[in-house]
Amino acid sequence: MRLLSVTFKNIKKFIQHKPFLFAFLVISQIVCVIVVFLVCGFVDNANRESKIIQEGLNVFNVDVTNAGNGLDGYIEGWSSDAGTTYTDSNGKIYTEEEAKANNMKYPDGYFSDVCYFKNFKSKMAEFIEILGDNYSGFTIFGQVNDSLAAQKFSSGGSTDNSDVSEEIKNFQKSNENILRISKSDCESEFGKEPVIGDKVKLGNKEYTISIIDENVAYINIPYNTIPDDFIISYIWVYTVEPCTPKESAEISEKIKELFQTEYFDPPEPRVLDEVQNIQLAYGITAAVIIMIILNISRVYSYVLTYRKKPFAIMNICGASKRKIFLIYLVELMLTLIVTFGIALLIFHTLILQPIAVSYPNFLISMTSQTYLIIFGIYFVIAVLIMSLTISRFISKSAVEMERSGD
Incomplete structure (x- = not known):
């Protein structure tokens, strides 16, 4: 509970001191998640024949x-x-x-x-x-x-x-x-x-x-x-x-x-349905997610350089690098969950139906299971890549960051 309390305070200070940078980080993640949904849907639709949606x-x-x-x-x-x-x-x-x-x-x-x-x-x-x-x-x-x-x-x-x-x-x-x-x-x-x-x-x-x-x-x-x-x-x-x-x-x-x-x-053969088609969609989606997260990690690295002072204060107060790492990681995980939820809401309520007019298979492709799988891939890859970014940031002392220009 104390870790969460410190994390929320950290986020609050970030929003107060750098509101536009925080907004950019959040909006960029929302846009990226929507792009992932669209990529998954279009890949699935490109390989799903219209007859396959029939029972x-x-x-x-x-x-x-x-x-x-x-x-x-x-x-x-x-x-x-x-x-x-x-x-x-x-x-x-x-x-x-x-x-x-x-x-x-x-x-x-x-x-x-x-x-x-x-x-x-x-x-x-x-x-x-x-x-x-x-x-x-x-x-x-x-x-x-x-x-x-x-x-x-x-x-x-x-x-x-x-x-x-x-x-x-x-x-x-x-x-x-x-x-x-x-x-x-x-x-x-x-x-x-x-x-x-x-x-x-x-x-x-x-x-x-x-x-x-x-x-x-x-x-x-x-x-x-x-x-x-x-x-x-x-x-x-x-x-x-x-x-x-x-x-x-x-x-x-x-x-x-x-x-x-x-x-x-006879039944239609499972050409690219159920197995190959879904695997292809998720495979390309995972590749897109990796590229997106790598770009976001650069943005997040830039964000961390503007937070050298809070890092230095926590370091001077005796906070271990492990604890600082957990604070930033929990903060990141919270933003990932919130931004994914917002992106899902925007996509499902405002984007999905208009697209389905021209691409009806989107309604078949974008199910609750699809959203959960995309979230799982997105969350795991983001946590892994961002963990490396955070580790690299906290591995240096405040003095070293100042000298290196980070």
């Missing part, structure tokens, strides 16, 4: 139908304005209501053998075994018959439900014929408002509404209770860790073999 680095999106194989007939399409639409072989477009009213069917051969749940289940079990410890979960999407306007469902299972409520965990693992549905889906599919406990018919099974959730897309049912006439359209399979290019290629070959499809999107 999906650990998701295999597999289309198990024969969609896109050139079959004549009705192919499902999507429009943000018109909802689900269907196009026949002549190019005529039908709304979902028109398709339902005409009981339109997909052409023969549109669905592969794996689309049918009885064939899919063993394939999925084998795929999970192939992924091993890197398997996280899956979601499957499909319908209960081959009609274009059939009711659409999703289901799935996961080994990692850390971000899911207990209610949803129990639902996913259930062996009961229950479903989770939104109000809009219930009204469009069954013509009534959802009520907990109500019974609805899905294909050849009767289900009970157990959860009404506006966040769920499609009617959601437990994997263990999927109807026999369930036809799978596509699946999402999640891995625990993002795949390397080699892993992605190997798993892709297994997908082709197991699910009899060429239509899938």
Whole structure:
């Protein structure tokens, strides 16, 4: 406590006697920290492709139908304005209501053998075994018959439900014929408002509404209770860790073999994301910090020459060089923490958002973890370099400094 008290008194005297020099020291550090943030952000952005900010680095999106194989007939399409639409072989477009009213069917051969749940289940079990410890979960999407306007469902299972409520965990693992549905889906599919406990018919099974959730897309049912006439359209399979290019290629070959499809999107390779990109950004940032601190150390050395008198007084009063070193070092550490905090506040509140308009990846790059890592690098390098500067200063007596012109 006494050391801090002496340090604060020392800073107070410095501000009183050399306010402009103190302001220059503080402002220069603030500017330097902001420059470091900008360098880190721009380096990261220069090597981060826009697609990398999208989720999906650990998701295999597999289309198990024969969609896109050139079959004549009705192919499902999507429009943000018109909802689900269907196009026949002549190019005529039908709304979902028109398709339902005409009981339109997909052409023969549109669905592969794996689309049918009885064939899919063993394939999925084998795929999970192939992924091993890197398997996280899956979601499957499909319908209960081959009609274009059939009711659409999703289901799935996961080994990692850390971000899911207990209610949803129990639902996913259930062996009961229950479903989770939104109000809009219930009204469009069954013509009534959802009520907990109500019974609805899905294909050849009767289900009970157990959860009404506006966040769920499609009617959601437990994997263990999927109807026999369930036809799978596509699946999402999640891995625990993002795949390397080699892993992605190997798993892709297994997908082709197991699910009899060429239509899938493997995870994007970790080209310069997660590892190389971040290391490059922090490496260049560290180099910039070293150059900045070296320049600041020269400024601080200049500052110390204007404080020969306080140094001489402490020396005459019997203060050891070790104690004087600690006083100046603690003073420096306090200014580093304060200036970094001010710089972070200025950057995060005034600079980050305007830059993000042109460089949206700045919002991805500049996270709390990034700020902490930069602070750690900045603080450690500054303390090491400044310690050498302070040591050099106090190694001389006041008389020697006077004679040398320091």
